[in-house]
Amino acid sequence: MGESSTTTTKSAKDRKLEQILKVSTELDLDPIHDVELFWIVEEYLSAPLPANWSKIKTPTGEETYVNSTSKITIRENPVKPRFKKLVQLMRHCESKKSVLDEVSVLELWTPIAKVQDILDMARYLKIDAVAEPHLLWIAKLAILEGLPEGWKEVRNEDGTTSYLNTLTNQKFSQHPLDDHFEGLIRVNRSRGVPQTSLRPDLYEWQPEIKFDEVEFKPEEKWLHRRVHRQPASGKWIPYLDVLGERIWYNLETKKETTDLYDIKILPAALCLQRSWRSYTVRRDMWRIHKAALVIGKYVKQRRFRKFVKKLQAERKLATVTLQKYRLSMLKRVEASKVAFERLGSIGSRPGRKAKANVSGIMSSGYSFRSVRRKVIHIQRAYRAYLERKRVGR
Structure with a gap:
């Protein structure tokens, strides 16, 4: 009697194990590598059938599922796609950590x-x-x-x-x-x-x-x-x-x-509109940026040309001023030579050359005004010297 009970128990366990392995195969689960997902098999075996569905056995002993509303008969458990989807979701989440x-x-x-x-x-x-x-x-x-x-x-x-x-x-x-x-x-x-x-x-x-x-x-x-x-x-x-x-x-x-086309068409259109608006804004901003660069470049060039023009005018004015000063100085030197020559000819007969004592000052290039200023300075110093000497006596 005990052996019969043990045999019956073992056969029930074997049938349960065979059922689990069969369902795991249907759900694409590997008995070795997917042990942590076998709770899905347990839930699948205890899951109730959807509303209006019932399980019947054919005369050949095969299990089929019938929908009492639509009169559809199928061989596959109607809950199987849901649990297969659950396996896929679990694996997807595992791959994404x-x-x-x-x-x-x-x-x-x-x-x-x-x-x-x-x-x-x-x-x-x-x-x-x-x-x-x-x-x-x-x-x-x-x-x-x-x-x-x-x-x-x-x-x-x-x-x-x-x-x-x-x-x-x-x-x-x-x-x-x-x-x-x-x-x-x-x-x-x-x-x-x-x-x-x-x-x-x-x-x-x-x-x-x-x-x-x-x-x-x-x-x-x-x-x-x-x-x-x-x-x-x-x-x-x-x-x-x-x-x-x-x-x-x-x-x-x-x-x-x-159909995902119905779902995506309006958001995609809105996305395209936003993208187009952002593109037009970026395009207009880029055009404004380029225009600003051109204007800035033109302003810089205009300022540079204005500065160069002003510099050229100042240079020309400086050149003219230097030339005028040089010509004026040359004229003063020539006039001074004439003045020195006349001073050197004082007391001499007309037509004679100037005295040799003024030839050096004539060739020096000094102007008469500067020579006269120095002479006056020397005379004043000499008179002061004579005055001090007279007082000292």
Whole structure:
């Protein structure tokens, strides 16, 4: 009997192990190198089927999945694409050395049925979906997050919902995590709006998330995320459907699409307009700069020409002045020679040459005025000498 029980237990374990290995293969997980991601396999095996889906076995024993609404029958578990997407996200975050945020994990585990649920929760939390799309992750988290331990949701007789604290047996009309989400909204609003970008990877993968606790008290254990860049999507917001595919919803037209062309066309046009405007501004500034350089060069050249012209005029004036002075000096020397010759001829007969005692002063080039000034100086000195000599006697 004990051996039979042991055999049954072993076969159950073997079946469980075979099932885990089979699912890991379907999710592209390596049993040796991806051991840290095998929690995804466990979650996959315990994940409930989406609404309107059921699992049946064919007469051959094969498991198939049927949608009661669309009557579609498939062989693959409808939750498989979501968990395969989760594996891809985890590997992508590992390659980028970043952390996959809680919202993405929860949304892949239990997708939000309708985008209207997100908008209703955003309205309840006083988030403007059009002006603050970067805060809609908090509305998603409020939908996906379960009640804290010791709390349960109860339906009142009047149809309203209350929240019962099983430890104190107290009822509250407000959700116990509302204060937590309001704090998240307040902190993320204070950080401002993230930059938008048309980078393709932002549309394919989740924006890079960074967690921080520095602005909160340690006992509160708050985690809020900082998104530095987000895809430029205009009025479109993303959410995941039951198959894990990202659907884009337009807040104005209420249209849904998976075509990124519809998402990017308006932001791309706005980006081109901004780029063109900035180009025209830079072009006009460059033209003004070049014009300023030309004007500055012209002004400098004009000032230089004016300075050179003034210098040439001053040089010409100096040359003329020197020439006049030189001619005047030569005329004075010639006139002085005539004067010296006349002085040397005093007492001589007319027609005779001047005395030899004036030939030296005539050839010296001195002017008569300077010679006379020196002679007068010598005469005065001599008379003073004679006067001192006479008085001394």
